[in-house]
Amino acid sequence: MSYRSELLKKEVFLVELVDSIAMSKESMSHLKAVYFLRPTSENIQHMRRQLAKPRFGEYHLFFSNILKDTQLHMLADSDEHEVVQQLQEFYADFVALDAYHFTLNIAANHMYMLPAVVDPSGLQQFCDRIVDGISAVFLALKRRPIIRYSRTSDIAKRIAHEASKLMYQQESGLFDFRRTEVSPLLLIIDRRDDPVTALLNQWTYQAMVHELIGIQDNKVNLKNVGKLPKDQQEVVLSSEQDAFFKANMYENFGDIGMNIKKMVDDFQQVAKSNQNIQTIEDMAKFVDNYPEYRKMQGNVSKHVTLVTEMSKIVEERKLMLVSQTEQELACNGGQGAAFEAVTNLLNNDNISDVDRLRLVMLYALRYEKESPVQLMQLFNKLASRSPKYKPGLVQFLLKQAGVDKRTGDLYGNRDLLNIARNMARGLKGVENVYTQHQPLLFQTMENITRGRLRDVDYPYVGNHFQQARPQEVVIFVVGGTTYEESRSVALQNSTNSGIRFILGGSSLLNSKRFLKDLEEAQRIARISTNML
Amino acid sequence: MATRNRIRVFQSYRDTLNENRIPFTSSNDSGGPVIEMATTSFLNSNRSYAPLSTEDDLGPSTSRDAFTVGLPPAWVDVSEEVAASIHQSQVKLAELKKCHAKALTPSFGDGREDQNVIEVLTMEITDILRKSEKRLQKLSASGSCEDSNVRKNVQRSLATDLQNLSVELRRMQSLYLKQLRQQSEAHDGLDLEMNEKKSSFLDDNFNDVGFTELQMATGQKDEQFTAEREREIRQVLKSVNELSQIMKDLSVLVIDQGTIVDRIDHNVQSVSASVEEGFKQLQKVSLALSCFLSRYVSLMCAHTLQLSKYTCIYITHYYK
Numbered sequence: 001m002s003y004r005s006e007l008l009k010k011e012v013f014l015v016e017l018v019d020s021i022a023m024s025k026e027s028m029s030h031l032k033a034v035y036f037l038r039p040t041s042e043n044i045q046h047m048r049r050q051l052a053k054p055r056f057g058e059y060h061l062f063f064s065n066i067l068k069d070t071q072l073h074m075l076a077d078s079d080e081h082e083v084v085q086q087l088q089e090f091y092a093d094f095v096a097l098d099a100y101h102f103t104l105n106i107a108a109n110h111m112y113m114l115p116a117v118v119d120p121s122g123l124q125q126f127c128d129r130i131v132d133g134i135s136a137v138f139l140a141l142k143r144r145p146i147i148r149y150s151r152t153s154d155i156a157k158r159i160a161h162e163a164s165k166l167m168y169q170q171e172s173g174l175f176d177f178r179r180t181e182v183s184p185l186l187l188i189i190d191r192r193d194d195p196v197t198a199l200l201n202q203w204t205y206q207a208m209v210h211e212l213i214g215i216q217d218n219k220v221n222l223k224n225v226g227k228l229p230k231d232q233q234e235v236v237l238s239s240e241q242d243a244f245f246k247a248n249m250y251e252n253f254g255d256i257g258m259n260i261k262k263m264v265d266d267f268q269q270v271a272k273s274n275q276n277i278q279t280i281e282d283m284a285k286f287v288d289n290y291p292e293y294r295k296m297q298g299n300v301s302k303h304v305t306l307v308t309e310m311s312k313i314v315e316e317r318k319l320m321l322v323s324q325t326e327q328e329l330a331c332n333g334g335q336g337a338a339f340e341a342v343t344n345l346l347n348n349d350n351i352s353d354v355d356r357l358r359l360v361m362l363y364a365l366r367y368e369k370e371s372p373v374q375l376m377q378l379f380n381k382l383a384s385r386s387p388k389y390k391p392g393l394v395q396f397l398l399k400q401a402g403v404d405k406r407t408g409d410l411y412g413n414r415d416l417l418n419i420a421r422n423m424a425r426g427l428k429g430v431e432n433v434y435t436q437h438q439p440l441l442f443q444t445m446e447n448i449t450r451g452r453l454r455d456v457d458y459p460y461v462g463n464h465f466q467q468a469r470p471q472e473v474v475i476f477v478v479g480g481t482t483y484e485e486s487r488s489v490a491l492q493n494s495t496n497s498g499i500r501f502i503l504g505g506s507s508l509l510n511s512k513r514f515l516k517d518l519e520e521a522q523r524i525a526r527i528s529t530n531m532l
Numbered sequence: 533m534a535t536r537n538r539i540r541v542f543q544s545y546r547d548t549l550n551e552n553r554i555p556f557t558s559s560n561d562s563g564g565p566v567i568e569m570a571t572t573s574f575l576n577s578n579r580s581y582a583p584l585s586t587e588d589d590l591g592p593s594t595s596r597d598a599f600t601v602g603l604p605p606a607w608v609d610v611s612e613e614v615a616a617s618i619h620q621s622q623v624k625l626a627e628l629k630k631c632h633a634k635a636l637t638p639s640f641g642d643g644r645e646d647q648n649v650i651e652v653l654t655m656e657i658t659d660i661l662r663k664s665e666k667r668l669q670k671l672s673a674s675g676s677c678e679d680s681n682v683r684k685n686v687q688r689s690l691a692t693d694l695q696n697l698s699v700e701l702r703r704m705q706s707l708y709l710k711q712l713r714q715q716s717e718a719h720d721g722l723d724l725e726m727n728e729k730k731s732s733f734l735d736d737n738f739n740d741v742g743f744t745e746l747q748m749a750t751g752q753k754d755e756q757f758t759a760e761r762e763r764e765i766r767q768v769l770k771s772v773n774e775l776s777q778i779m780k781d782l783s784v785l786v787i788d789q790g791t792i793v794d795r796i797d798h799n800v801q802s803v804s805a806s807v808e809e810g811f812k813q814l815q816k817v818s819l820a821l822s823c824f825l826s827r828y829v830s831l832m833c834a835h836t837l838q839l840s841k842y843t844c845i846y847i848t849h850y851y852k
Binding site: 086 | 534536537538539542543545546549550608679682699703
């Protein structure tokens with residue numbers, strides 16, 4: 001995403017949304033217009049109306065994905081005045097969040113949890129959007145992948161097959177790129193294979209900000225936070241523009257605190273020397289360096305505000321206590337101790353409803369089959385402590401993402417190798433009890449790197465097959481990705497294993513969003529069972 | 533990034549469709565493809581140029597097959613002038629740099645002409661910058677929404693360029709100043725050394741009166757020299773002050789890079805937010821109006837008519 005100052009350098013003087021342009025009647029025929037649109041039917045209609053009564057001198061149209069022939073016809077039909085000078089497809093039908101992480105920002109994300117019969121057309125739209133997004137990624141990469149998907153997930157299978165149809169049959173000409181020795185791999189997996197990562201509280205900078213406050217399109221909305229000056233109410237958090245953030249986005253909370261303190265100290269030094277102006281030269285130097293100084297000041301106050309706000313939330317919700325138990329539930333065995341810990345926290349009045357819910361969910365996901373009596377006890381206790389709060393959601397989660405529904409070894413207790421690995425880790429001890437969790441994705445990536453991704457778990461589409469290790473892998477999570485996972489991918493990529501991983505999802509999750517999708521799916525499922 | 537050009541396909545579709553769409557102007561068809569081609573090119577060439585007024589729109593657009601390409605509005609000329617002055621100042625800045633370098637090289641003679649040239653050039657550049665800045669203020673928006681956005685952005689971009697230029701100029705001047713000072717100190721130091729040498733030499737060979745005079749003579753010369761340098765330094769400082777004033781004014785216009793205001797989507801969203809606000813206000817007004825009407829319709833017929841007339845004007849004002 002480029003910045004306005006960069007656009008101004010290129011002499012772009014007005015940026016508007018396509019529907020607001022339509023509302024105004026002004027004629028600005030001395031300007032050339034560049035449109036960048038998704039090729040949806042709505043946008044095509046907008047364009048047709050505008051071409052019929054052109055406001056600008058020239059029209060240069062860029063579409064973010066493949067244009068169908070019918071759409072081309074419709075546009076040509078409306079262009080009576082022949083104002084369209086350029087028409088290209090520029091494959092960028094996705095939102096790039098970080099260097100190896102993209103999202104499709106699908107609003108109706110909960111669709112993937114519903115059976116197909118409930119809303120077939122809605123589900124088709126959902127799948128189409130994902131297939132379009134994925135194909136734009138590969139058109140941008142100029143590669144055509146081998147496709148694999150998560151066995152237990154119907155929707156992953158459906159998307160995999162539809163993507164394959166698009167790339168190998170319908171538009172096979174467009175995708176017929178120069179073949180290299182090894183095709184890249186597209187792996188489509190389901191969020192429900194690893195609901196734990198979506199529920200956990202986070203302690204690394206980027207993930208933590210998103211979990212506790214919320215990042216939308218690399219922006220953080222701080223309007224609800226106390227009394228902040230106007231220019232700090234909404235801040236930008238992007239590794240492209242902010243060197244401090246780039247260096248610290250994957251660091252844990254303790255280290256961030258130290259680094260911010262160091263940044264503040266450095267800044268105070270600069271500020272002090274600025275106050276010590278005695279000669280004209282000093283003044284001149286100050287004025288010269290003022291823009292830098294102001295930028296530094298803005299950056300320092302931004303990070304200090306964020307960390308202060310997060311510390312406040314951690315304190316209010318007693319997250320250190322809660323998160324310790326969460327991590328135990330996610331990483332270590334011991335059903336008895338877990339039961340006790342969760343019960344204690346449920347009894348604790350200071351814990352909020354949402355945290356109680358998450359704890360019971362994490363317990364249920366792990367100990368679903370062990371000691372059903374105690375599980376029932378926890379359900380009852382939760383219902384009594386938070387009676388009106390999202391009732392029945394834990395049970396719904398188990399129906400969606402229970403042990404029978406998941407592919408892969410979420411807790412490392414099915415696979416012999418994983419059990420051994422976990423035991424070794426337990427003996428070694430962990431650096432930081434709050435960041436000991438590793439998402440399932442990490443293991444998946446390791447398996448791919450070692451060529452050990454089992455066909456049984458992740459079958460190939462059709463007659464695709466891959467002999468050697470791929471060099472490029474796109475992993476798409478239907479249901480959304482988390483920043484913890486994108487951190488995992490970034491760290492994996494930095495090890496130079498010879499494989500480049502790219503992560504994408506239908507939306508960007510934190511625990512709040514995941515719970516919201518779950519709730520929405522539960523509501524719709526209830527309505528449809530009532531109707532049947 | 534990967535792209536695919538679809539313009540050829542589009543143009544072929546468009547041409548086929550346009551051919552089939554015979555316009556009503558071909559009333560006197562003596563048949564044949566000749567006339568068809570003539571009409572298609574007529575379609576193209578039927579673009580009349582009309583001066584564009586930025587106040588009202590041109591009304592429901594002209595006839596279907598004529599597309600008026602208007603001349604750009606007046607403020608575009610102002611912006612082009614400013615852009616031209618910026619270019620001019622860049623050229624002069626390069627010249628000034630050379631003069632500075634020349635003046636600093638030790639030479640025979642008192643270098644007064646060099647100083648003059650430098651002074652003149654500096655004044656010219658400051659002048660151009662100041663005039664451009666005044667002209668730039670004129671670009672401040674009045675009038676319709678989109679036009680004002682374009683103007684604002686043009687203004688910002690030119691303001692950034694102007695600011696960069698003035699910063700550049702000041703930096704060059706302060707550098708020159710520093711080097712001047714260094715030189716004059718060295719010169720003084722050298723003189724003192726020479727004096728000492730001279731005095732020790734003369735001491736041996738001459739009587740007091742002689743070398744006191746010589747000393748005084750050299751001392752006076754040094755004084756003159758340092759007085760010269762003082763004056764130059766003061767001059768440079770004056771222009772520094774002027775430029776700082778310009779920079780202050782310009783800084784209002786320039787966006788800080790990387791802040792929230794710099795983001796395109798923020799700009800776009802704030803526009804849509806204000807449109808939404810306006811719409812909400814309109815809704816409130818219409819609701820209030822309907823309540824009012826329903827209550828007093830019998831009593832205040834005449835007055836009601838008057839009020840609704842004003843509200844309509846208010847509403848249309850909002851739409852503008």
